[in-house]
Amino acid sequence: MPIHNLSDIHYFLQKLEESEFNFYLTGSRYFGVAREASDYDFFVQDSSEVREWLLKEGFRVLSTSYPNDNQIAVVYRHSKLEVDVQCMENAALKLKAQLAINKVHALRFIIKAQHKYVWKAVYAALT
Numbered sequence: 001m002p003i004h005n006l007s008d009i010h011y012f013l014q015k016l017e018e019s020e021f022n023f024y025l026t027g028s029r030y031f032g033v034a035r036e037a038s039d040y041d042f043f044v045q046d047s048s049e050v051r052e053w054l055l056k057e058g059f060r061v062l063s064t065s066y067p068n069d070n071q072i073a074v075v076y077r078h079s080k081l082e083v084d085v086q087c088m089e090n091a092a093l094k095l096k097a098q099l100a101i102n103k104v105h106a107l108r109f110i111i112k113a114q115h116k117y118v119w120k121a122v123y124a125a126l127t
Contacts, residue, residue, distance in 0.1 A: 009040065012081055015057065016042065021050050024095055026086065031101075033108055039082035043094055046073040046087035054085060068116040069094075071123065097122040 016023045027041030028034040059076035066072040076085045088094045
């Protein structure tokens with residue numbers, strides 16, 4: 001379902017930027033494969049403070065396991081906007097891995113079901 005009110009998403013993106021936490025774009029919008037109906041995905045370093053902030057901002061727990069990326073502790077989804085936030089065990093590692101994967105366009109040519117193998121291999125190479 002596409003986001004119909006872009007002013008809402010722009011307002012929310014501004015709130016992310018103004019928060020005390022470092023949110024990073026990820027998913028299809030980061031990797032350049034988004035469609036018009038694509039949601040927004042971000043990641044952040046996991047902490048009790050960031051989880052409290054997300055709940056206060058209208059997020060709810062979507063998943064406590066994510067098969068495509070074993071570094072994700074929990075995923076939150078906004079209750080009204082199409083925005084997901086991945087709380088990462090190691091956001092710095094995710095950022096390095098994401099930059100490496102994007103540099104070689106690895107996820108653009110692999111079906112989504114196989115993405116987990118790319119993430120695991122890149123994480124292993126970086127640690």
